[in-house]
Amino acid sequence: MAEHPHAMLVRKGYDAFTNGDLDTLSGMMTGDCTHHVPGSHPLSGDFKGRDAIMDMYGRLFSETGGTLRVDLRTVLVDGRGHAVSMHRISADRNGKHIEENGGIVFRIVGDKISDLDECIEDIDASNDFWV
Numbered sequence: 001m002a003e004h005p006h007a008m009l010v011r012k013g014y015d016a017f018t019n020g021d022l023d024t025l026s027g028m029m030t031g032d033c034t035h036h037v038p039g040s041h042p043l044s045g046d047f048k049g050r051d052a053i054m055d056m057y058g059r060l061f062s063e064t065g066g067t068l069r070v071d072l073r074t075v076l077v078d079g080r081g082h083a084v085s086m087h088r089i090s091a092d093r094n095g096k097h098i099e100e101n102g103g104i105v106f107r108i109v110g111d112k113i114s115d116l117d118e119c120i121e122d123i124d125a126s127n128d129f130w131v
Helices: 005-018 022-027 050-063 123-130
Strands: 029-037 045-048 069-077 082-093 096-109 112-120
Touching: 005 022, 005 069, 005 082, 005 096, 005 112, 022 029, 022 050, 029 050, 045 050, 082 123, 096 123
Parallel strands: 029 112
Antiparallel strands: 029 045, 069 082, 082 096, 096 112
């Protein structure tokens, strides 16, 4: 059975992210795409537009000295423009280590990602890590 196109799009995005291929990743998003990051730390909030999102992704890698790892576990789709990913992240920063489960709710229009709502396992731990 063939994988749904929205699941394939999300998997392609994770692959581009983990390989640092921000050009490919940017091309998969609508110009007005927004990535919502939970928490109350410098890398949380609403990142609107491809440039703002790519800058935030770049900061994730630079702030962790390249130690950020994301392991995609599964992708679920509804066939109506939504996909949900589950992943496990790990990273080191300023003598701190984080390892936790997370997920992203994607909204997809045509063949482009238009919105990403990130969810994390422990908001307090995430806030502590990024402060």
